[in-house]
Amino acid sequence: MTSVNTNYGALVALQSLNRTTSELSEVQQRINTGLKVSSAKDNGAVFAIAEGQRARVASLGAVADGIDRATSVIDVGLSAGEAIGDILKQLKDKAVAAQANDLSQDQRDALQADFDALRDQVDQIANAATFNGSNLVNGTNLTGGSSAFSVLTSDIGGTSGSYELVNSAFATLYSSTATIETANGALTVGANDELAFTITNGNETTTFTVDVDATDTIQQFVDKVGTASGGRVTATYDDTTGAITYHSSEDFTVTYEDGAGAGVDDDGFFDDTDGATGKSFDVVAAPGAGSNELTVSGFDFRLGTAGQALAGFTSSLDISTASGAATASDAIDTALTNLNKDMATLGAQAKALDVQKSFLGKLTDSIEAGIGNLVDADLAKESARLQALQVKQQLGAQALSIANSAPSIVLSFFR
Incomplete structure (x- = not known):
């Protein structure tokens, strides 16, 4: 038409x-x-994922900045430690020189004046070693105190350590070579007895079964746990306490059933008269929730501070006599040894932060590449x-x- x-x-x-x-x-x-996805209108799901990852990249950048600041705090502390070490070496030189018996009193007084002037600089250096309000060498940021210096090393807390099941299954045993049985004889192991580990990882739950044989030694049973679970759960035996402990980095439960369908009695020993089919043990987290912080060891490099590197180096040291100079020399040797140990600790922590920052840089690059794959x-x-x-x-x-x-x-x- x-x-x-x-x-x-x-x-x-x-x-x-x-x-x-x-x-x-x-x-x-x-x-x-x-960009192929520049707004939620283009692809809402991909845009949401990309925005979440962009937020994480920003947080990783903030963590890296914090590590840089912490590294600077440690570097300042190390510089102060090196300067104090140099002063201690000069003081050692004065103390050794003052041990000579042929010195006049005027010469000893001159050495003492130099000694006092150098010694007074130690506290000045320690107190001046501050960066962004933090000082690791004058006692203001001692580890364990309320002002302990800590730094974020990750944007995610995560979970560190592992889950442990302690003093439950086969809780009390005769010895590491004995067959599986409890000290009070309550456990009867039969041909159809088994131990089941249920591991939960996100939405996935997996069960591994360990066959229990009455003729197994404790070591054989411990080995079976790791083999049956593919290493996801391991067992250890303490021959001092007579306890088997189960370990895993994942949340897990343990269930025991004998051939008659019985479970576990109330005191934690396996028992074939209890009738509690499929009872699960409680899981105890140890050492607990993870941390995304590193507490940097703080010290006190000031003179005569109890428990610190220069604890034995006090203002009472006097090199105006040969015996006093010998005492001062020994105190300086001890101070140098302790100072170097503390310096090594600070250096190791600075190295650890460098490694963490390098990892965060690689992680950031990987995430940004992933974002590019999604939206570019x-x-x-x-x-x-x-x-x-x-x-x-x-x-x-x-x-x-x-x-x-x-x-x-x-x-x-x-x-």
């Missing part, structure tokens, strides 16, 4: 042209931004698509023009 009111061909051509124009606009947007546009592909869509748009416009001219044929019917 020919009609001037309805031009179906033009409608179809217009719809096709609109689709092409929309696709062309999308390609131009991707070329302009370099393939510009070579988009360029080719742009050319095709431009040609398609021109053809669509031509097709629409042809379709629009079709009703004009009606005029020929009335000539």
Whole structure:
């Protein structure tokens, strides 16, 4: 049917042209931004994932900045320690010189004056070794105190340590070579007895079964636990306490059933008279929730501080006599030894922070690469698509023009 009111061909051509124009606009947007997903409208799920990962990249950057500040605090402390060590060496030189018996009192007084002047600089250096309000060498940030210096090493706390089940299954045993039985004889191990470990990891639950044999030695049973679970649960035996302990980095429960379907009695020993089928032991977390912080060891390098490196080096040391100089020399040797130990601790912690920062850098790069995989546009592909869509748009416009001219044929019917 020919009609001037309805031009179906033009409608179809217009719809096709609109689709092409929309696709062309999308390609131009991707070329302009370099992103195939630049807003939630493009792909809501991918956009949400990418935004979450971008937030994590930002938090990792903040953690890295914190590590840089902590490293600077440690570096300042190390510089102070090195300076104090140099002073101690000079003091050692004065103390050794003062041990000579041929010195006059004036010479000893001069050595004592130099000794006192050098000694007074120690506390000044320790107190000045502050960076961003933190000082690791003057006692203000001692480990274990309320002002202990700590630094974030990760943006996620996670879980450190492991889960342990202590003093339950086969809780009291005769010896590491005995067959499996309790000291009070309550356990009867049969041919169909078994121990089941149920491990929960997220939404996945897996059960491993360990067959219990009455002729097994304790070591054989301990080995069976690790083998049956593929190493996900391990067992250890303490021949001092007579207890078997189960360990895992994943949340787990333990269930015992004998051939008669009995379970565990209330005092923790396996028993074939209890009738509590499939009872699970409680899981105790040890050492507890993980931490994403490192507490940096703080010291006190000031003179005469009890329990610290220079505890024996006090203002009472006097090198004005040969015997006093010998005493001072011994105190300086002890101080140098302790100071070097503390310096080694600080250096090791600085190295650990460097390793952590390097890891965070690699982690950030990996996450950013993952974000790119999700949202970045393939510009070579988009360029080719742009050319095709431009040609398609021109053809669509031509097709629409042809379709629009079709009703004009009606005029020929009335000539």
